[in-house]
Amino acid sequence: MLVIENLHAEVEGEPILRGLNLEVGTGEVHAIMGPNGSGKSTLSYILSGKEDYDITQGSITYKGDNLFDMSIDERAAAGIFLAFQYPIEIPGVAAMTFLKTALNAQRITRGEDELTTPAFMKLVKEKTAALNIRPEMLRRSINVGFSGGEKKRFEILQMALLEPSLCILDETDSGLDIDALQLVAEGVNRLRSPERSMIVITHYQRLLNHIIPDRVHVLSAGKVVRSGGKELAMELEKNGYAEYEDQKINAA
Amino acid sequence: MTAAEKTLIDQFGEARENLPGNGEAWMDDARSSAIRTFEKNGLPHRRLERWKYTDLRAMLGQIPAPATGTPVSDLPDHDGINAHTAFASIERYHGVFVNGYFQPQLSNLEDIEGVEIVNLRGNFNNFPDWVKAGLGNTSVFEGNAVLALNTAFAADGIALRIKAGATIDKPIHLDYVTTGDEAATISVRNLIIVEKGAQATLVETFTGPRDVAYVVNAATQITVEEGARFTRIKVQDEGLDAFHLANMQITAGENTRCHDLTLTLGARVSRNEVNVGFSGENADVTIAGASMLAGKQHGDTTLCITHSLPSSNSRQEFKTVLDDYARGIFQGCVIVKPHAQKTDGRQMTQALLLSPNAEMDAKPELEIYADDVECAHGATAGDLDEEYLFYLRARGIPEAKAKALLVAAFVAEPLEKIEHEGLREGLFQLTNAWFDRRKGEA
Numbered sequence: 070m071l072v073i074e075n076l077h078a079e080v081e082g083e084p085i086l087r088g089l090n091l092e093v094g095t096g097e098v099h100a101i102m103g104p105n106g107s108g109k110s111t112l113s114y115i116l117s118g119k120e121d122y123d124i125t126q127g128s129i130t131y132k133g134d135n136l137f138d139m140s141i142d143e144r145a146a147a148g149i150f151l152a153f154q155y156p157i158e159i160p161g162v163a164a165m166t167f168l169k170t171a172l173n174a175q176r177i178t179r180g181e182d183e184l185t186t187p188a189f190m191k192l193v194k195e196k197t198a199a200l201n202i203r204p205e206m207l208r209r210s211i212n213v214g215f216s217g218g219e220k221k222r223f224e225i226l227q228m229a230l231l232e233p234s235l236c237i238l239d240e241t242d243s244g245l246d247i248d249a250l251q252l253v254a255e256g257v258n259r260l261r262s263p264e265r266s267m268i269v270i271t272h273y274q275r276l277l278n279h280i281i282p283d284r285v286h287v288l289s290a291g292k293v294v295r296s297g298g299k300e301l302a303m304e305l306e307k308n309g310y311a312e313y314e315d316q317k318i319n320a321a
Numbered sequence: 322m323t324a325a326e327k328t329l330i331d332q333f334g335e336a337r338e339n340l341p342g343n344g345e346a347w348m349d350d351a352r353s354s355a356i357r358t359f360e361k362n363g364l365p366h367r368r369l370e371r372w373k374y375t376d377l378r379a380m381l382g383q384i385p386a387p388a389t390g391t392p393v394s395d396l397p398d399h400d401g402i403n404a405h406t407a408f409a410s411i412e413r414y415h416g417v418f419v420n421g422y423f424q425p426q427l428s429n430l431e432d433i434e435g436v437e438i439v440n441l442r443g444n445f446n447n448f449p450d451w452v453k454a455g456l457g458n459t460s461v462f463e464g465n466a467v468l469a470l471n472t473a474f475a476a477d478g479i480a481l482r483i484k485a486g487a488t489i490d491k492p493i494h495l496d497y498v499t500t501g502d503e504a505a506t507i508s509v510r511n512l513i514i515v516e517k518g519a520q521a522t523l524v525e526t527f528t529g530p531r532d533v534a535y536v537v538n539a540a541t542q543i544t545v546e547e548g549a550r551f552t553r554i555k556v557q558d559e560g561l562d563a564f565h566l567a568n569m570q571i572t573a574g575e576n577t578r579c580h581d582l583t584l585t586l587g588a589r590v591s592r593n594e595v596n597v598g599f600s601g602e603n604a605d606v607t608i609a610g611a612s613m614l615a616g617k618q619h620g621d622t623t624l625c626i627t628h629s630l631p632s633s634n635s636r637q638e639f640k641t642v643l644d645d646y647a648r649g650i651f652q653g654c655v656i657v658k659p660h661a662q663k664t665d666g667r668q669m670t671q672a673l674l675l676s677p678n679a680e681m682d683a684k685p686e687l688e689i690y691a692d693d694v695e696c697a698h699g700a701t702a703g704d705l706d707e708e709y710l711f712y713l714r715a716r717g718i719p720e721a722k723a724k725a726l727l728v729a730a731f732v733a734e735p736l737e738k739i740e741h742e743g744l745r746e747g748l749f750q751l752t753n754a755w756f757d758r759r760k761g762e763a
């Protein structure tokens with residue numbers, strides 16, 4: 070599904086990713102953990118095509134294609150989805166309009182027919198119910214007046230509707246209470262399938278009790294410094310990131 | 322005097338005897354007084370503060386001849402007319418003007434319950450006093466050359482009296498359609514009185530051919546009496562070579578609610594001037610608008626709200642989107658006279674610039690002579706938020722579509738406040754379509 074080799078990226082001459090390697094197979098769930106500032110969000114933004122970063126070395130191959138040849142919206146239509154760490158508010162664009170436009174735009178890009186309004190409404194109804202989202206919420210502008218938990222659930226709703234092949238969740242657990250976390254984790258688990266891969270970025274092991282990963286990677290100072298099975302998450306929970314913060318200083 | 326000014330005076334001499342009301346002393350006086358005002362001041366130019374950014378003397382080189390009425394036999398029927406389509410599916414009372422002339426056979430304004438209608442082409446000596454008083458009031462064009470020209474040349478128009486206590490069940494839509502490939506100057510004058518406790522919504526739309534440099538001079542005088550509620554929605558969607566010069570004067574009475582919204586989409590050069598005065602206390606007046614301009618369009622919005630009496634609220638809320646080489650102008654003034662205590666006046670103008678070559682000039686003005694008032698103004702200008710664009714594109718929405726959504730979102734706020742659902746949806750249709758439509762036209 071995804072192969073990242075020796076990825077180096079910088080912002081205004083400041084290196085952030087420094088030789089990152091990662092391979093995610095189809096149907097696998099990988100967790101990326103690491104201290105604040107290690108480059109987790111940067112990696113997720115680069116995957117979704119944000120233009121703020123200079124890629125100085127390395128390659129990313131997605132479903133066999135060079136990811137750097139694809140625009141932001143082409144990547145989305147090809148199945149890459151990033152659930153943002155900080156979903157922004159967009160006044161004036163109704164959430165419902167946005168969902169319908171996005172879904173149909175992706176379908177058109179893929180050469181499929183647009184969904185009719187009734188078919189779309191039926192789909193939304195089904196997905197909102199599962200995530201405990203009030204339909205009235207979707208009449209508001211994107212994320213405007215949403216609580217922190219509602220914003221995160223709205224991200225998962227988008228994911229559920231768009232049915233991507235590669236889901237990237239950037240600290241979707243942060244700021245959620247235990248009930249909200251449970252809802253979100255259930256939403257994510259419903260999407261697990263042999264055709265779909267996931268990268269779950271988190272600072273805490275907590276989320277990984279609900280979404281059991283196949284692999285866990287530790288990101289520190291812009292590269293993967295350790296990889297292991299789900300027990301690595303437990304170890305990190307116990308020992309903290311101190312060991313990896315040191316590596317950051319050495320690397321800097 | 323410039324050649325254009327000379328042409329205008331000559332045109333008046335020739336047109337005069339065919340204008341409605343010729344021979345009626347009160348109308349003759351109004352027209353003579355208007356042309357004298359014009360002769361004295363000429364076309365507005367940039368050395369006048371209110372016309373600083375829209376130098377008509379420089380811009381209006383050619384003055385097309387006054388429009389003549391199209392013979393009825395040459396007109397299409399109601400369905401064939403290129404009337405403005407945004408509100409076509411709404412239940413409404415429809416009044417159609419073609420090249421400035423009211424067309425009763427294309428309209429259904431007869432017998433609206435609670436409304437008295439007088440056509441300016443009608444029998445002048447039988448006009449009721451309220452029409453004579455309104456049209457004969459020459460004080461309104463003091464210092465306003467465009468309004469003076471309108472008074473001199475007005476060839477048709479409608480006077481509407483919404484009778485005391487009446488609630489008009491459907492919007493009244495005045496649809497001004499310009500046709501033909503010969504440029505003409507169209508001068509329309511309307512008069513509206515909303516009597517005590519009445520409620521009405523007026524819609525005015527302007528359309529015309531592209532590639533024809535016609536001139537529309539439209540003036541509307543509105544009096545809203547005690548306790549009345551009045552909404553006006555104007556859509557200026559003229560052809561892209563046209564000049565659109567508009568004046569609206571509103572006088573708001575005690576406990577009235579007046580809401581005006583102008584959507585400016587068309588014309589090569591447009592000037593939308595709105596002046597608001599008060600005849601009572603506790604009035605609530607909103608003058609709002611959205612302008613969406615591209616190519617070399619020039620759109621000037623000039624407002625003045627004069628609080629001469631206490632305890633009224635006024636709101637000015639304008640959004641401007643500019644692309645290519647378009648230029649937007651917002652001049653908004655709020656004057657609070659010494660006795661107008663407890664006035665609450667707010668003004669906000671925001672611009673979205675889609676091109677580095679577009680220009681916005683915003684000139685807010687507060688003149689406050691009372692001490693117990695709340696007044697505020699704000700002006701912003703910026704380009705499209707890259708973070709918004711990224712969010713939408715990251716969900717698979719192509720760049721152009723994402724921009725179109727964000728542009729429509731930018732102007733949504735004043736439109737959302739329109740209570741009539743059909744009208745609100747019609748307005749949204751126009752703003753949603755703008756981004757794509759402009760590419761084809763500008």
Ligand SMILES: Nc1ncnc2c1ncn2[C@@H]1O[C@H](COP(=O)(O)OP(=O)(O)O)[C@@H](O)[C@H]1O
Nearest residue numbers: 080085103104105106107108109110111112121
């Ligand atoms: N657009 C940017 N401009 C400047 N610095 C940035 C930018 N994005 C990220 N950084 C820096 O890169 C480092 C990694 O940031 P980030 O990827 O957000 O880390 P994480 O998500 O792991 O906490 C931080 O030091 C951050 O300040």
Ligand SMILES: [Mg+2]
Nearest residue numbers: 109110154240
């Ligand atoms: Mg982060």
